[in-house]
Amino acid sequence: MSHSTVPRTRAEADATKKTPAASGDATGPDGGRRQPGKPPSLRLRFRRDRVLLLMTLPAVLLVLLFNYVPILGNVVAFQEYDPYLSDNGIVSILHSPWVGLENFQRIFEDSAFWNSVRNTLVLFLLQLVLYFPIPIALALLINSVVRPRVRAISQAILYLPHFFSWVLVIAVFQQLLGGAGLLSQLLRDHGYDGLGVMTDPDTFKFLVTAQSVWKDAGWGIIVFLAALASVSPDLYEAAAMDGANRWRRMWHVTLPALRPVIALLLVLRVGDALTVGFEQILLQRDAVGPGAAEVLDTFVWWNGVRNQDFGYAAAAGLVKGVISLGLVLVANKVAHLMGEQGVYKK
């Protein structure tokens, strides 16, 4: 193997320069030909790292094929795409007529599209207000529990629903709150009418939020617990010496420790604002009707996969994608301005 003899980083290369005898160059593939002190040539680095490069190849190919190639497929948004031109989608794209921005025009005139935008935003805001604070509160609670066994057991239980599929979560909710579910059953036993929470368009958005809370609020506490665990106990002691009581310590020590994590997660959430529970809502779309349940993702699914109006659906998806990307970048910028690290470093 040749790669072990060539320094991997500039720093290592500099180290080699100082002690050429220790670098083992003489046994390398190019013997003493390489000038000491120069960074290794591209060819040499390729030879040295070819195994590493080969290792990344399968993943890179998968990502290129399934994440980058489809970006090109977005051209159908500018076409009157006809899936019946050929069995092969790519061939169909080549033969479909171009229509320019017609699909986008249709979208912006479509009240169903605006309805889905409205539903998406309402759901996002609901989740932000009703869902986002819960993991923080739960993490503070668990963190204040000192008994290790109580902590371990309650964490195990709280994490569990995160690993359930949406199908299962919705099925569980249906059994409890549905028209034939436990709640209705109890109500009927006591002489009241049953309730159809699962099919009520008026409360659907709260139902969706409740499902998210049930499934993922427990899982959400992990990052906060990690942040809390890294707070030095000295800070608490110092605060206590200065006369801060339990609440003061939480306000001045614990919460500041959570600040960067909260900022990061907020940024991620805002960036993801237009993607609210696709699978979850798709599964319940039929029960409450598109008026209340249609979000941008299900709008794309319905028009594309169901109605085979691919150009139209792709255009809607493209609009969503572009706005989402913008949201991530803006949210991250804001995080930087607030002095937080954000998703990626500047």
Added chain:
Amino acid sequence: MPRRPRPWEAPPRPVWEEKPSRAGLAGKGLVLLLACLGILFPLWIVVVTSLSSRRSIDEAGGLVMIPKDITFVAYQELLSGGQVTRAALVSIGVTLVGTLFSMAVSVLCAYGLSRSGSLGHRWILMVLLATMFFSAGLIPTYLLVQSLGLTDSYLALILPSAISVFNILVLRGFFMGISQELIDSARIDGAGDLRILWRIVLPLSRAVVAVITLFYAVGYWSAWFNASLYLNDQDMLPLQNVMIQLVQKQEAPVGLGQAIKTGELSGLAVQMAVMVMALLPVAVLSPFVQRHFRKGMLTGAVKG
């Protein structure tokens, strides 16, 4: 020497900390208890009802809360061949093959990117990272999978979502934390990268590998959307899709309709039994990996 606290005992309190008030403790315990019950109670009902006989379900007028005459009829019926049995086998197969494939690709990639200073690792990382900020969209992906001829093939359930860049980053973060000296010494002994990965890096990363394996496995086990997009053949559907039909559309699985109609079997128990089959592997496996979660999530997620 002070005695180490037993796991169920509270560790000694620092002198400066106030003694917790009784009301505070009770309040905390109550909230925690309610949160846990809110999760466990629905599961309890599902499990108990799936094990109940038709008579006790009729007596309860639906879901059963207190177990009485336990019977395994529903499970026997579901597992004696037929649609649900096949769907469960499909799910198990896809999960096993998919998880193995995803882990192999991810671990290799994560190791390939973890040796800092290697040729092009920054570029490759950027190519992977960028996918976390945008997605190509449902329709183009759908058209691509169709063009590749993956429709009506189990590959369509595995390949398009085989790797998660987030998981690769978590693995990579962990691999980078392994001491360079250890790797160098192996290299001096003549080990190549593959051998170093297999003999040194992987054994040291058991915790995070367990976590990521669980993530991938749960992903495959829970997936239904790809199957609903790309599989037209009823016989190929995995368990989650059969569960949708059963629970949401109230369709009895093929072959079971007769048993339910003739009253030998409660349709409700059958529904619940399918739900238990879907949740059981996850509920059994995740507690074993649970103590590693924090470590696994930390290395990649928070530090970025």
